[in-house]
Amino acid sequence: MMHARHFTNSYMSIGSGEHDVLQKYDERNRDLLININGKILHRDEAGISPFDSAVQGGDAVWEGLRVYDGRIFRFRQHLDRLRASAEAVSFAEIPSHESIIEEVRRTLEANGMRDGVHIRLTLTRGLKVTSGMDPRLNTSGPTLIVLAEHKRPVYDKSGLRLATSSIRRFSPDQLDQQIHSCNLLQSIMAKIQANNAGADDALMLDARGFIAETNATHLFFVHGEMVTTSHVLCCPEGVTRSVVLELCRKSGIQCHEGDYELEHALCADEVFCTGTMGELASVVEIDGQMIGDGKIGSMTTRLSGLFSECVADEAEPVLDT
Numbered sequence: 001m002m003h004a005r006h007f008t009n010s011y012m013s014i015g016s017g018e019h020d021v022l023q024k025y026d027e028r029n030r031d032l033l034i035n036i037n038g039k040i041l042h043r044d045e046a047g048i049s050p051f052d053s054a055v056q057g058g059d060a061v062w063e064g065l066r067v068y069d070g071r072i073f074r075f076r077q078h079l080d081r082l083r084a085s086a087e088a089v090s091f092a093e094i095p096s097h098e099s100i101i102e103e104v105r106r107t108l109e110a111n112g113m114r115d116g117v118h119i120r121l122t123l124t125r126g127l128k129v130t131s132g133m134d135p136r137l138n139t140s141g142p143t144l145i146v147l148a149e150h151k152r153p154v155y156d157k158s159g160l161r162l163a164t165s166s167i168r169r170f171s172p173d174q175l176d177q178q179i180h181s182c183n184l185l186q187s188i189m190a191k192i193q194a195n196n197a198g199a200d201d202a203l204m205l206d207a208r209g210f211i212a213e214t215n216a217t218h219l220f221f222v223h224g225e226m227v228t229t230s231h232v233l234c235c236p237e238g239v240t241r242s243v244v245l246e247l248c249r250k251s252g253i254q255c256h257e258g259d260y261e262l263e264h265a266l267c268a269d270e271v272f273c274t275g276t277m278g279e280l281a282s283v284v285e286i287d288g289q290m291i292g293d294g295k296i297g298s299m300t301t302r303l304s305g306l307f308s309e310c311v312a313d314e315a316e317p318v319l320d321t
């Protein structure tokens with residue numbers, strides 16, 4: 001389906017032009033307490049050893065979680081992904097879901113946090129007896145880090161501007177993207193390109209030239225009443241993405257997963273991205289070209305509403321009510 005294309009002269013020309021996705025320091029986080037292997041430490045004291053595998057080789061896996069009124073949305077699904085990633089790279093002594101939930105609860109309680117909180121949960125291969133890559137140098141089990149911060153969904157809801165990056169995402173035969181690892185250089189390099197282009201985030205293609213995702217979120221495209229999203233061959237399966245697909249199916253909204261060229265996005269009526277950090281956020285411009293009418297579309301608004309209802313119904317209690 002072809003639509004008229006609207007070109008703009010600069011990345012600042014659509015939306016408010018004022019917004020900035022660069023996160024700011026939040027004064028409420030000044031005295032954060034961080035949990036490292038069960039020890040609760042002030043942010044100025046918390047640290048991991050230079051012998052930790054995360055420092056030595058980015059040898060760690062992670063999850064981003066969001067806390068809504070003492071409850072965490074799709075907590076089990078996040079923990080399943082963390083465990084599957086850790087198992088795929090042969091971590092020893094992976095903590096049970098129950099013990100991780102307990103450490104998350106302790107951390108939230110220690111900080112007196114209940115709502116509007118984002119948690120970065122990291123599991124590293126742990127300490128090495130000497131510096132080196134070989135996992136046999138790890139003899140003391142993994143390091144679990146629970147970093148909870150006051151943080152509202154990070155994306156400005158007035159619409160994001162993307163720039164296509166020349167950095168391609170790995171194919172499954174190069175590096176299995178279902179392993180949700182802390183090795184983020186590829187995304188960081190794409191983000192640098194987006195920053196340099198004056199865009200909010202990077203749109204990343206796979207090695208074949210099909211759309212994979214952004215540097216941090218999954219992408220959805222709306223053409224008329226039809227919602228589409230890329231396969232997760234070259235990006236991790238996303239919790240938010242899977243919820244949006246479920247919501248489409250439950251609500252009778254046609255949705256398809258496939259391989260899509262850049263044109264599919266450029267000609268869409270609406271584009272939005274999904275992720276725990278920013279929930280659903282509208283994309284109004286790609287490579288200087290306006291998407292649809294450059295405003296947040298009705299399908300994006302509808303699915304955002306359904307997503308909020310789903311969070312309210314299904315978030316899993318962690319703190320006492």
Ligand SMILES: Cc1ncc(COP(=O)(O)O)c(C=O)c1O
Pocket residue numbers: 063064187213215216217218235236237238239240241274275276277
């Ligand atoms: C590369 C990448 N893409 C997309 C996402 C969004 O996934 P989710 O909805 O599970 O937060 C993440 C989140 O961790 C990610 O690391």
